[in-house]
Amino acid sequence: MSATAGPFSLEGKAALVTGASSGLGRHAALLLSAAGAKVGLAARRLEPLVELERQIEAKDGRAIPLRLDVTDPASVADCVSTAETELGPISILxxxxxxxxxxxxxxxxxxxxxxxxxxNLKGAWLVAQEVAQHMANLGHGGSIVNMASVLGLVAGQQVPAYVASKGGLIALTKALAAEWARHDIRVNALAPGYIETDINRDFLASEAGERLRKRIPLRRFGRPEDLDGALLLLASDSARYISGTVIVVDGAQSVTL
Structure with a gap:
């Protein structure tokens, strides 16, 4: 995939993606790189990040693997500092x-x-705070995209901590958008529905998964690429006047619950 031209181009920008070792984080890193961004790949495990770095650089992209524990403030500070030293000022998180x-x-x-x-909540706050502090100090602004969930908007059974964390993340997104706008920092959230990844593929293929699929108006589970348009919009300058919003990508599932 060649670098995206036009309004969704990220050419020359530096981005940091947390949880980049698998699933939606890995997909997001590949997407941002294809759109022209230099990408910091952050996660607790370095091995899959090194492989992802190779994959990006094989397509003439620029990426660096970064070990990160989002619950550890020292790890967060070190990760962000290293990313900026290697890639330049971070304008996308x-x-x-x-x-x-x-x-x-x-x-x-x-x-x-x-x-x-x-x-999910404290970790997102620590990383957002650290990156935004750098953005404000350097005076260049930027875009923060928090990966929330439709379960932060509607009830879900047997995942109470997850629901609470994602609901809190959506509220935090709005609070930070209001406060950091003065620094030209935009803060938005994506709220995916059931997106098929390696982690949940077996469950979604089960009988329980089939029952769930039938309750989705579009009658299918999402694919990682279904998030591409919304993610590129929020990350790019095309969304320069969008902040404090939540974009739901769930095949209309949440509006029927």
């Missing part, structure tokens, strides 16, 4: 790192709760 725990609410332990909320 895709805040994608996240985990889930599927259990009935009665069975969720404090440890389960903390792991999910600390990663």
């Amino acid at each position: 895709i805040n994608n790192a996240g985990v889930a725990e599927t259990k009935p609410a009665f069975e969720v332990s404090e440890e389960d709760w903390d792991r999910v909320v600390d990663t």
Whole structure:
């Protein structure tokens, strides 16, 4: 895929993608690179990031692998500093790192709760704060895209910590958009529905997954590329006057719930 020209071009921009080792984060990194961005690939595990770096550089892109624990402020600061040293000022952040725990609410332990909320909400906050501080100090502004979920907007069963974290992330998105606009920093969120990745593919192919699919008005699960248009819009200068919004990409599932 060649670099995107026109209003969605990211040519010359530096981006940081958290949770880039797999799934939607990996896809987002490839998408931003194809649109012309230099990409910091951040995750806890370096091995898959090194392979992703090779894949991007084989297509004449620029990427660097970065070890990152989003729940550790020191790790966040080191990651952002290294990304800027290697790639230049970060103007795009895709805040994608996240985990889930599927259990009935009665069975969720404090440890389960903390792991999910600390990663999905506190972690997103720590990375956004660090990147935005750099943007403000350097005076160039930028775009922060938080990867939320339709389960931050509607109820979901047996994932109480996940629902709470994504609902909190959507509220945080709006709060940061209002406060950081003065620095020309835009903060928006994507709320995907059920998007097929390696992590959930077996479940979505099961009988339970088939029942779920039938409740989606478009009658199919999403694919990572279904997020491309919304993600490129929010990351690019085409969305220069869009901030504090949530774009839902779920095949109309949430409007029927």
